[in-house]
Amino acid sequence: MLIPRIIPCLLVHNKGLVKTVKFKDPKYVGDPINAVKIFNEKEVDEIIVLDIDATVERREPDYKMIENLATECRMPLCYGGGVKTVEQAQRIFSLGVEKVALSSAAVENPALISDVAKIVGKQSVVVVLDVKKKTLGNKYEVYINNAKMNTGINPINYAQQLEELGVGEIVLNSIENDGTLKGYDLNIAKKVREVISVPMTIIGGAGSFNHIGELINHFGIIGAGAGSIFVFKGKYRAVLINYPNRLEKEKLFQNYYNEMKK
């Protein structure tokens, strides 16, 4: 039986790992390779690494870092940050990365998705949607460049368009919930989930394993992404890499198992 995925999402800033709150105030949490080594020992399901500087600094992805990460990772790796062309995506795959995530480039040049999918297969093309609720009403918009630029795009329509273009997975990241530990924004997650049939990963707001359980109870097969809870411990946010062990995971999946048995 296929099981939901629980995915640490790591942000790279100035070559170090950081954790943000609402996409701001990056706090240094350690060395990327070191973190991957610890996550290997914890046998994590998958890992997402996003270089949050590359697009903003208008530079190429850091291939050396990606290669080092891919070599170290004993679990699937999704890399995002600064990928603008098919050539760059192809080079990243050749370094041993399973999935490449696009964000601003997918907004600026949607054809890139089908172009990359043609070369690497659609299962390996991921688009990250950083979304934020409008001040008035119940509408959401897609932001790019670390939430600095509002594209005005409706994430629900956009997700449908991405599926038509051949995206393999959509990662939905809530800007307002990022780092707040208050739980996932299930509202927008449900709306996007309803209109597409590709796998999805939800990020932003997980403050406890219970939040992850809640997400799984809602969606069954889903990627539950999180940053803070996998790198911080306690109310003073001391840096400590952690991840649910096998038993804790099985507990989170219990409702899903019961559901599938029906």
Next chain:
Amino acid sequence: MITIVDYGLGNIKAFVNVYNRLNIAIKIAHSVADLRASTKIILPGVGDFDHAMTLINNSGFRETLDDLVLNKKIPVLGICVGMQILAKSSEEGNLPGLGWINASVKKFDQETIPFKTHLPHMGWNTLDHIVGNKLLNDLEVSPRFYFLHSYYFDCNNTNNIIASTNYGIDFASAVNNVNIYGVQFHPEKSHHNGVQILKNFGNL
């Protein structure tokens, strides 16, 4: 010496890492001479069927591979798309596969996939109905592996299936025909269960 075919696809270094930790000799085959020196071959792969076949046909390795596998009966392990290209054809593309196993690759029919699940088949799933085979020795009960694919390997000879996995339908997640092995999942990214399979292949 295990060699891993570098035809431009897959997590070559991840395999090298696993085997280094296991103290099993492995080498990346950059040339026909490297390939000729091998006693076992790994065909890695991520991505599109036709793209993989084009790369392998243009790699300069094709004839040597056919000779080593079909005539000299050297063990070969295809991973993910590296497994799919062992078949004769695929619904994903137009090019013929290597044709080393009597099978064709088909797309999952979304109608048969249970409620709330999606394509691609992505994530950790179990091996069920494991047939006694040296490649699958010493695995735990219902071992989980990482899958990432939208097409599955459909064997014309069910004797070639050594493990199956359920995703709406039961499909062949591991196959074997004499010296030819294939796994749909990624052992190099499947933690201790994956390491066990790579170790088993090394010990064949």
